[in-house]
Amino acid sequence: MSTPTPHLYLVDGSGYIFRAYHRLPPLTNIRGEPVGAVYGYTTMLWKLAEQLNREDGPTHMAVILDASSKTFRNDMYDKYKAHRPPAPEDLVPQFPMIRDATRAFSIPCIETVGLEADDIIACYAKAALAAGWAVTVVSADKDLMQLIEPGLDLLDTMNNRRIGPDYVIEKFGVAPELLGDVLALMGDSADNIPGVPGVGPKTASKLIIEHGGLEAVLAAAPTMKLGKLRDNLIDHADNARLSRELVRLVCDRELPEPLEDLLLKGIPDAPLREFLEHHGFRSLLTKLNASAAGGPPATETVATPQPVDDTPFDLDAYECVTTVEKLDQWIEVATLSGFVAIDTETDGLDATQAKLIGFSLCVAPGLACYVPLAHGGTDLLSEKPPQIPMAVALDRLRPLMADPSVLKIAHNLKYDMTILARHDVVVAPFDDTLVISFALDAGRQFNHSMDELALQHLGHKCIAFTDVCGKGKAQLCFDQVPLRDATRYAAEDADVTFRLWKRLKPRLSREEATTVYERVDRPLVPVIAAMEREGVKVDAEQLRALSSEFAYQMAALETEIHELAGHKFAVGSPKQLGEVLFEKLDLKGGRKGKAGAHSTDAAELERLAGQGVPIARKVLDWRQIAKLKSTYTDALQQQVNPETGRVHTSYSLSGAQTGRLSSNDPNLQNIPIRTENGRRIREAFIAETGNVLLSADYSQIELRLAAHMADVPALKNAFANGDDIHSLTAMELFGEVNRDTRGRAKTINFSILYGISRWGLGGRLGITADEAQAMIDRYFERFPGINRYIAETLETTRERGFTTTLFGRKTHFTRIKSSNQAERQGSERAAINAPIQGTSADIIKRAMVRMLPALAKAGLPNVRMLLQVHDELVFELPEADVEAASIVIHDVMANAAAPLVELSIPLGVEIGTGKSWGAAH
DNA sequence: GAAGTCACG
DNA sequence: GACGTACGTGACTTCG
Structure with missing residues (x-):
C-alpha cells in the first residue's frame, strides 16, 4: 500500500527574523525584553505546524538557522557580506529566543558551522526531492528561488503567497534554472556580491535571456556594440564568475539529521506553554488553551482517555437572546475565543426548502444561547414573542460565520450551511463533528447522530425532538414551541456539539484519521452542499x-x-x-x-x-x-422543488460504512438503467435549454484498485495496456473468450472482491460448489496477490479491528472475531471489500473537491456538478463548454489519487453527453 | 416497525 | 456438520 507523499517544510529562520523585525511593531515581553520578531516568528511557526496533514501542509518540518557569520564563501571572497551592518541592537537578543521558540514546538533546529542556512536548505531540499517528497521552503529570499523545480515551491508567510516558477519568470525574466546566472551578473550590495558594474536586474535578465547563460554572455561580450556595458562585461568577467560561485547553493553535503527525523508531530502542549508563559504571550496562551481543549496534544501518541469535561449540563442556564445588544455580546465572545458551535433550527428536514426559525451558539461547555428569529405565537390567540428581526440578526451573524480566525463547529454542517447559504451567510472555516465521528468510528456499533454521540461520548441524553414537538399528526412545527422549551432544546444541541468537538477532534491525530478528515471528507462538505442546492x-x-x-x-x-x-x-x-x-x-x-x-x-x-x-x-x-x-x-x-423546479437529493456523508456517500429523499443513486423500461426513466432527467448533461464515470475502478492494492501483475499489465479485463480473466480461466466465458469471468472478478464462498459462486454460475472452488483456486493461481491480499486484510482486521483504505480511511469491524460463524464470515467478506470500495470512494471524493476550482481555473465557471453515483459524476453545462470541460473533468478524475497516493494502474474515465441522463450514457 | 423485495454502484 | 451462502446502499409495499 502506498502512503501519502511526505511534504517537508524548510523554514528559513534567519531570513524570517530579519523581515519580521522590520515589519512588526517593537513589542516587549513581560520583562521588557524586545520580542517583536520572536512573537511574529512564533505565530508563523504555529500557523505552519497547524497545517499538519492538510492539503499541501507539512508532514515534516525543520527550521534552518545560520550558525556563524564566517562560511566557506568568506574563503572564496574575503569581502563577502563585508559591508553588512551589524544586526540592530534590539534584534540580537532575539536570536537565541528563536531557538527556544522552535524547540517549544518540538521542531528540529538545524545549523551547521561553515554553511549558510541557504545551503543547508538546499541540501535538505535536494535530498527530500530525491526521495520523492514534496518540499516547501518557507522564505521569500531570491537566492533560494534557484531551488524551485517541480515538487518544490517557496512560501512567503508574510503575505501567504506561494512562489513558483511563474513568479521567478515574472520577476527575473528567466526560469529558476537560470536565476543563478542573473543573480551573478547583477550582484547584490547587501551581501556584497560584486556582479558586473552597471548591470542591474533588468540588464542582467535581458542578457541572460538573449545569450542563454552567464558564460555565453561573457563570451559574446567582445562582439557587443562598443560602450560601457561591453567594457564592464569584459573587465569584470572574473568578478562575474566569482559571483556565480558565491550565489551557487551547496546542495551535496551530508544531512546533519536524517529526513525521517524531521517528522512533524503536531502542536505540543507543555513545552510550548512554558515558552509562552515565560514571555507572557497572552493571546497565544489563549489560543493554546483553546486548542488544548479542542486540538490534539500531539506529544501524547498513546490513546489515553481524555478527561471528561465535568461541567454539568444545565439546560436552564441557556440564554434566549432577543435583543441585538445581547446577540452582539455573544458574537464578541465567540470572536475573542476563536471557537463557536452553531446549530440552526428550521421547519423541516429538506435544507433546500426548510424555513429558518432560529439558531443557537455555544462558546464553551455549558455556555450557549438560542436566538429565535421566526417564532410565532404558541396558539392562535397568543401573540408573537419579541425577537430580533431576522435580517438584523443575520447581518450580525454573517461576519462571525465568515471570520477566518473563528472556527465554526457544527454537527452535520452541510444542512446548516445550506440553510444559511440561502440567507447569504457563508460559513468558514469549520469543523463538523458528524464528519469527525465518521472519520474516527465508521463501522462501530453506534450511528453518528448527535443524540447517539452525546450518549456515547458525554453520557448525556439529549432532549428528543419529539419531546419538544410531539409526533405524528399532532407534531408541532418548531416555531410553535414556547421560547423557554425551544431554548433548552436548541442551545443544548450547540452545547453538545461543542463538547463533542472537544472530545473527538483530538482523537483525529492520535488515531491517524487526520488525512481522511482534512483531505477528503471535510473539504467535501461545502461541495456536497452546493450540489444539493443545484438539484x-x-x-x-x-x-x-x-x-x-x-x-x-x-x-x-x-x-x-x-x-x-x-x-x-x-x-x-x-x-x-x-x-x-x-x-x-x-x-x-x-x-x-x-x-x-x-x-x-x-x-x-x-x-x-x-x-x-x-x-x-x-x-x-x-x-x-x-x-x-x-x-x-x-x-x-x-x-x-416548487421554488427551483428541480429535484434536490440529500447526500449522507456518514451513510455508508466504507466511506461512500449515500443519497436519499429521493435516492438518485439508484435510478434505473439496467432494463429498457428503466432507461426511459433516466431519459426524464434533462438539462436546461442550451445546456447538456455530461456523465463521467470511472471504468472498472474497483478492479483496478484491487489490481493495485493486491499487486497482481497480470491485472496491472492488462489495465496499463487498456485490455478488456473480463476477457483476460476468461482466457486465463477457461482458455477461450466468448460471450459465455466472458460473462462468467465478469461474475468471478466481482465475486472475488466480495470474498465470495464456493457455494455462493456455485449458485451464481449454476455449478457445484466443488467446481466453483476449483475455479477460485485457478483464479488465485493465475492472479497471485489476490489470495495474499485477502489473507493479510483479514489478519490485520482481526488484529486491529478495522480496515484502512489507501488514504487511511478506517472502517471498524466489531464482529470480525465473533463466535457466531455467520456474523464472523459476514464481517470477513465486508472487510475484504471495504478497502477497495472505500478507496474508490476516497478517490471520487477528492475529484469532487478539486473539480469546481479546476473548472473555474480553466475558464469554465458555468459547469455545474449535480450528482454523484459512486463511480460517476453528472454535470450540467452549456453546450459550448462540452469540449473544454470534458478535458478538465477527465483530467481531475484521472489524477484524483495523486499526489497523496501514487497508483500503479491508470484510472480510466469515460465521458458521455446528451440532452438527458439516459442519452449521456 | 419488521420483513420482503428490488433499484443502483 | 452447522452456519448460510457476494460487498455497499434507500425506498416501497404489505402486514402485524
Whole structure:
C-alpha cells in the first residue's frame, strides 16, 4: 500500500527574523525584553505546524538557522557580506529566543558551522526531492528561488503567497534554472556580491535571456556594440564568475539529521506553554488553551482517555437572546475565543426548502444561547414573542460565520450551511463533528447522530425532538414551541456539539484519521452542499406519461395473474403470492426466509419461470413495472422543488460504512438503467435549454484498485495496456473468450472482491460448489496477490479491528472475531471489500473537491456538478463548454489519487453527453 | 416497525 | 456438520 507523499517544510529562520523585525511593531515581553520578531516568528511557526496533514501542509518540518557569520564563501571572497551592518541592537537578543521558540514546538533546529542556512536548505531540499517528497521552503529570499523545480515551491508567510516558477519568470525574466546566472551578473550590495558594474536586474535578465547563460554572455561580450556595458562585461568577467560561485547553493553535503527525523508531530502542549508563559504571550496562551481543549496534544501518541469535561449540563442556564445588544455580546465572545458551535433550527428536514426559525451558539461547555428569529405565537390567540428581526440578526451573524480566525463547529454542517447559504451567510472555516465521528468510528456499533454521540461520548441524553414537538399528526412545527422549551432544546444541541468537538477532534491525530478528515471528507462538505442546492431538472410530464403507461401494463398483467391463479389476490404481497405458488398451485418452493415462508424473490421466480410456470414470468414482469412506477415515476414527480423546479437529493456523508456517500429523499443513486423500461426513466432527467448533461464515470475502478492494492501483475499489465479485463480473466480461466466465458469471468472478478464462498459462486454460475472452488483456486493461481491480499486484510482486521483504505480511511469491524460463524464470515467478506470500495470512494471524493476550482481555473465557471453515483459524476453545462470541460473533468478524475497516493494502474474515465441522463450514457 | 423485495454502484 | 451462502446502499409495499 502506498502512503501519502511526505511534504517537508524548510523554514528559513534567519531570513524570517530579519523581515519580521522590520515589519512588526517593537513589542516587549513581560520583562521588557524586545520580542517583536520572536512573537511574529512564533505565530508563523504555529500557523505552519497547524497545517499538519492538510492539503499541501507539512508532514515534516525543520527550521534552518545560520550558525556563524564566517562560511566557506568568506574563503572564496574575503569581502563577502563585508559591508553588512551589524544586526540592530534590539534584534540580537532575539536570536537565541528563536531557538527556544522552535524547540517549544518540538521542531528540529538545524545549523551547521561553515554553511549558510541557504545551503543547508538546499541540501535538505535536494535530498527530500530525491526521495520523492514534496518540499516547501518557507522564505521569500531570491537566492533560494534557484531551488524551485517541480515538487518544490517557496512560501512567503508574510503575505501567504506561494512562489513558483511563474513568479521567478515574472520577476527575473528567466526560469529558476537560470536565476543563478542573473543573480551573478547583477550582484547584490547587501551581501556584497560584486556582479558586473552597471548591470542591474533588468540588464542582467535581458542578457541572460538573449545569450542563454552567464558564460555565453561573457563570451559574446567582445562582439557587443562598443560602450560601457561591453567594457564592464569584459573587465569584470572574473568578478562575474566569482559571483556565480558565491550565489551557487551547496546542495551535496551530508544531512546533519536524517529526513525521517524531521517528522512533524503536531502542536505540543507543555513545552510550548512554558515558552509562552515565560514571555507572557497572552493571546497565544489563549489560543493554546483553546486548542488544548479542542486540538490534539500531539506529544501524547498513546490513546489515553481524555478527561471528561465535568461541567454539568444545565439546560436552564441557556440564554434566549432577543435583543441585538445581547446577540452582539455573544458574537464578541465567540470572536475573542476563536471557537463557536452553531446549530440552526428550521421547519423541516429538506435544507433546500426548510424555513429558518432560529439558531443557537455555544462558546464553551455549558455556555450557549438560542436566538429565535421566526417564532410565532404558541396558539392562535397568543401573540408573537419579541425577537430580533431576522435580517438584523443575520447581518450580525454573517461576519462571525465568515471570520477566518473563528472556527465554526457544527454537527452535520452541510444542512446548516445550506440553510444559511440561502440567507447569504457563508460559513468558514469549520469543523463538523458528524464528519469527525465518521472519520474516527465508521463501522462501530453506534450511528453518528448527535443524540447517539452525546450518549456515547458525554453520557448525556439529549432532549428528543419529539419531546419538544410531539409526533405524528399532532407534531408541532418548531416555531410553535414556547421560547423557554425551544431554548433548552436548541442551545443544548450547540452545547453538545461543542463538547463533542472537544472530545473527538483530538482523537483525529492520535488515531491517524487526520488525512481522511482534512483531505477528503471535510473539504467535501461545502461541495456536497452546493450540489444539493443545484438539484437536477426532471421532465415531470414525461414521468406522468410513463406512470400511466405503467399503470395500464400492470392492470393487464394483474388480470392475467389472477386468471392463472384462479382467484384475485394482492400480487404485491409476498405472503399471498407464496400461498398461491406453493400451496394452491403446489409448486416446489426453494429457499425459505426467516419467518419460514418460501421466498418469492426474483431468483426463485426465475427458477420457476425456467421450469415453465407461466405465472412466474408474469409476476416478474408485474414486479418490475410496479417497482419502477411506485419508486420512480410516481415518486419523483412529487419530489420536484416548487421554488427551483428541480429535484434536490440529500447526500449522507456518514451513510455508508466504507466511506461512500449515500443519497436519499429521493435516492438518485439508484435510478434505473439496467432494463429498457428503466432507461426511459433516466431519459426524464434533462438539462436546461442550451445546456447538456455530461456523465463521467470511472471504468472498472474497483478492479483496478484491487489490481493495485493486491499487486497482481497480470491485472496491472492488462489495465496499463487498456485490455478488456473480463476477457483476460476468461482466457486465463477457461482458455477461450466468448460471450459465455466472458460473462462468467465478469461474475468471478466481482465475486472475488466480495470474498465470495464456493457455494455462493456455485449458485451464481449454476455449478457445484466443488467446481466453483476449483475455479477460485485457478483464479488465485493465475492472479497471485489476490489470495495474499485477502489473507493479510483479514489478519490485520482481526488484529486491529478495522480496515484502512489507501488514504487511511478506517472502517471498524466489531464482529470480525465473533463466535457466531455467520456474523464472523459476514464481517470477513465486508472487510475484504471495504478497502477497495472505500478507496474508490476516497478517490471520487477528492475529484469532487478539486473539480469546481479546476473548472473555474480553466475558464469554465458555468459547469455545474449535480450528482454523484459512486463511480460517476453528472454535470450540467452549456453546450459550448462540452469540449473544454470534458478535458478538465477527465483530467481531475484521472489524477484524483495523486499526489497523496501514487497508483500503479491508470484510472480510466469515460465521458458521455446528451440532452438527458439516459442519452449521456 | 419488521420483513420482503428490488433499484443502483 | 452447522452456519448460510457476494460487498455497499434507500425506498416501497404489505402486514402485524
